[in-house]
Amino acid sequence: MANQETEISKLGEFGLISHLTKDIKFNNSSTVVGVGDDAAVLDLKDGATLVTTDLLLEGIHFDLRYVPLKHLGYKSAVVNFSDIYAMNGRPRQITVSLGVSSRFTVEHIEELYAGIRKACEIYEVDLVGGDTSASVTGLVISITCIGVADKEKIVLRSGAKPTDLICVSGDLGAAYMGLQLLERENQVAAKAAPDFQPDFAGKEYILERQLKPEARKDIIELLAAEGIIPTSMMDVSDGLSSELLHICKSSDVGCRVFEDRIPIDYQTAVMAEELNMNVVMTAMNGGEDYELLFTVPLADKEKIEKIKGISMIGYITKPELGAAMVTRDGAEIELKAQGWNAF
Amino acid sequence: MANQETEISKLGEFGLISHLTKDIKFNNSSTVVGVGDDAAVLDLKDGATLVTTDLLLEGIHFDLRYVPLKHLGYKSAVVNFSDIYAMNGRPRQITVSLGVSSRFTVEHIEELYAGIRKACEIYEVDLVGGDTSASVTGLVISITCIGVADKEKIVLRSGAKPTDLICVSGDLGAAYMGLQLLERENQVAAKAAPDFQPDFAGKEYILERQLKPEARKDIIELLAAEGIIPTSMMDVSDGLSSELLHICKSSDVGCRVFEDRIPIDYQTAVMAEELNMNVVMTAMNGGEDYELLFTVPLADKEKIEKIKGISMIGYITKPELGAAMVTRDGAEIELKAQGWNAF
Numbered sequence: 001m002a003n004q005e006t007e008i009s010k011l012g013e014f015g016l017i018s019h020l021t022k023d024i025k026f027n028n029s030s031t032v033v034g035v036g037d038d039a040a041v042l043d044l045k046d047g048a049t050l051v052t053t054d055l056l057l058e059g060i061h062f063d064l065r066y067v068p069l070k071h072l073g074y075k076s077a078v079v080n081f082s083d084i085y086a087m088n089g090r091p092r093q094i095t096v097s098l099g100v101s102s103r104f105t106v107e108h109i110e111e112l113y114a115g116i117r118k119a120c121e122i123y124e125v126d127l128v129g130g131d132t133s134a135s136v137t138g139l140v141i142s143i144t145c146i147g148v149a150d151k152e153k154i155v156l157r158s159g160a161k162p163t164d165l166i167c168v169s170g171d172l173g174a175a176y177m178g179l180q181l182l183e184r185e186n187q188v189a190a191k192a193a194p195d196f197q198p199d200f201a202g203k204e205y206i207l208e209r210q211l212k213p214e215a216r217k218d219i220i221e222l223l224a225a226e227g228i229i230p231t232s233m234m235d236v237s238d239g240l241s242s243e244l245l246h247i248c249k250s251s252d253v254g255c256r257v258f259e260d261r262i263p264i265d266y267q268t269a270v271m272a273e274e275l276n277m278n279v280v281m282t283a284m285n286g287g288e289d290y291e292l293l294f295t296v297p298l299a300d301k302e303k304i305e306k307i308k309g310i311s312m313i314g315y316i317t318k319p320e321l322g323a324a325m326v327t328r329d330g331a332e333i334e335l336k337a338q339g340w341n342a343f
Numbered sequence: 344m345a346n347q348e349t350e351i352s353k354l355g356e357f358g359l360i361s362h363l364t365k366d367i368k369f370n371n372s373s374t375v376v377g378v379g380d381d382a383a384v385l386d387l388k389d390g391a392t393l394v395t396t397d398l399l400l401e402g403i404h405f406d407l408r409y410v411p412l413k414h415l416g417y418k419s420a421v422v423n424f425s426d427i428y429a430m431n432g433r434p435r436q437i438t439v440s441l442g443v444s445s446r447f448t449v450e451h452i453e454e455l456y457a458g459i460r461k462a463c464e465i466y467e468v469d470l471v472g473g474d475t476s477a478s479v480t481g482l483v484i485s486i487t488c489i490g491v492a493d494k495e496k497i498v499l500r501s502g503a504k505p506t507d508l509i510c511v512s513g514d515l516g517a518a519y520m521g522l523q524l525l526e527r528e529n530q531v532a533a534k535a536a537p538d539f540q541p542d543f544a545g546k547e548y549i550l551e552r553q554l555k556p557e558a559r560k561d562i563i564e565l566l567a568a569e570g571i572i573p574t575s576m577m578d579v580s581d582g583l584s585s586e587l588l589h590i591c592k593s594s595d596v597g598c599r600v601f602e603d604r605i606p607i608d609y610q611t612a613v614m615a616e617e618l619n620m621n622v623v624m625t626a627m628n629g630g631e632d633y634e635l636l637f638t639v640p641l642a643d644k645e646k647i648e649k650i651k652g653i654s655m656i657g658y659i660t661k662p663e664l665g666a667a668m669v670t671r672d673g674a675e676i677e678l679k680a681q682g683w684n685a686f
């Protein structure tokens with residue numbers, strides 16, 4: 001611990017919470033009372049309320065050897081915002097619970113909180129409450145996000161219909177390749193001289209996609225501007241294959257996506273090449289992209305084409321046709337679910 | 344692992360979630376969409392919205408050697424409801440995030456969930472979402488509760504005024520004495536013959552207060568029936584001393600509570616005696632009582648006296664008088680904050 005760092009025991013639980021939250025300003029008029037009472041008070045009369053929650057555990061979801069705490073805080077908040085956008089809503093408030101072990105100092109937790117607050121600032125979300133606790137094991141971050149939506153414009157996973165177009169924003173697989181890069185450099189560093197510096201030149205994009213992902217607020221706004229309400233929508237957190245299967249199951253439909261339509265960035269392709277990995281499989285199963293996957297009626301095709309950064313990757317079918325990817329040579333590969341299986 | 348138990352890897356993440364949540368029924372008309380999409384959808388137009396969150400970590404907040412998983416689930420939910428009642432609100436929805444390590448089976452998590460669902464049933468709350476994750480360390484439970492309240496009847500910690508009466512529901516220290524009992528019997532069991540059975544006869548009350556606490560919904564309803572809106576309120580989770588100091592700080596007031604007015608159950612007193620502990624200190628600092636601590640204007644004294652199960656334990660003073668307990672012999676002992684300090 002560096003000299004200027006402060007042990008958390010100096011502040012104690014209540015001291016730490018008030019230290020971290022003392023100068024929080026609200027972005028939303030619906031936020032009435034924030035941190036500091038038994039519960040936050042919100043006034044959400046302007047539409048339906050959305051709630052989502054994510055639990056991030058050290059050793060499972062992040063590795064502090066190569067994830068800076070500020071980035072981790074930012075990402076922890078953004079992944080929740082992404083779930084709210086995926087309902088066609090706007091995030092408004094979050095609560096943050098932290099479990100912190102004794103190897104962390106006040107400055108460490110400040111860094112983490114700085115990232116969370118930065119994300120709140122950029123996405124105009126209010127931090128309204130939380131819980132801070134000691135942990136005998138690793139760092140635990142649990143964030144719950146409250147959002148609002150026009151009730152008649154909420155988009156579930158269950159509304160996709162045969163012939164609907166399948167669309168995805170941005171590109172896929174970059175975050176996963178960023179993680180592979182970080183793990184490779186970390187292994188090299190472990191064996192190298194103390195002054196070793198990892199070389200990320202030409203790989204900044206995939207690194208940023210892994211360390212500091214963004215939620216696609218812009219896409220939600222562009223769709224609204226074009227008057228498009230998707231028939232179904234999800235964010236891509238576990239991987240495109242897995243999310244497509246969720247939509248097919250919830251909507252009781254099948255799907256076909258085309259290998260040559262999957263959007264992949266140049267840096268993702270280069271990294272996959274270096275690691276001798278199949279880049280399309282990376283994009284299908286990588287996860288953590290936080291892009292939006294959605295379906296629209298065929299009639300919206302021209303409107304979608306007008307929006308930059310959206311790819312039409314396939315179409316919805318009747319359920320009996322199943323879910324498959326059509327390869328460049330016309331073969332069909334059945335999609336498989338991933339999800340964790342760390343047990 | 345017994346023969347009939349199921350490894351979690353058999354179901355996987357998505358399988359486990361849908362297995363646990365498949366037959367959930369809603370109690371509240373404000374619950375529109377529950378588990379199974381990116382976010383839950385709530386329609387909360389009937390008042391202000393309350394949000395509270397609690398993080399429970401194995402080894403810090405609970406010890407699975409003597410806490411049955413079903414009780415743990417029940418308690419995890421109830422402590423959140425308690426925070427909503429402490430705002431003079433009604434809990435409506437919860438989200439549940441679990442981090443589960445490989446030593447747990449599907450049946451274990453079912454037990455935990457059964458307790459959570461039992462609490463939801465009794466308090467008429469809907470389980471609307473959550474996250475389930477592998478954990479490389481212990482069990483992690485993060486619950487967020489959404490509630491509603493009439494905006495003009497919300498009770499914060501900050502409204503106590505000099506001369507207000509300080510009231511507390513039920514009795515204090517029992518949950519802490521229940522924990523001491525469990526720890527003692529566990530230590531005895533570790534050294535005893537395999538057929539050892541802990542002896543809890545005559546101590547059922549303190550055991551239940553520790554293992555299966557209830558939130559004081561009844562008190563909130565009784566206060567409303569008498570037309571009483573407290574000037575400040577909190578639930579007693581960290582201990583009476585600590586909560587009194589929170590109210591004094593938030594309201595910028597002082598307080599006097601009287602040692603001989605602190606409500607203590609007979610079993611609590613007997614257990615303290617057995618363990619050679621000061622029973623009043625136990626009641627002041629024990630924590631986990633989940634009773635309601637609140638202040639009312641002096642003019643409400645007669646109405647309060649009509650409600651069974653509420654004790655008037657002192658009064659609010661000007662801030663310069665500080666926060667103190669008046670002992671039986673008239674001496675004043677300054678109140679001290681507790682909170683965790685596991686660092």
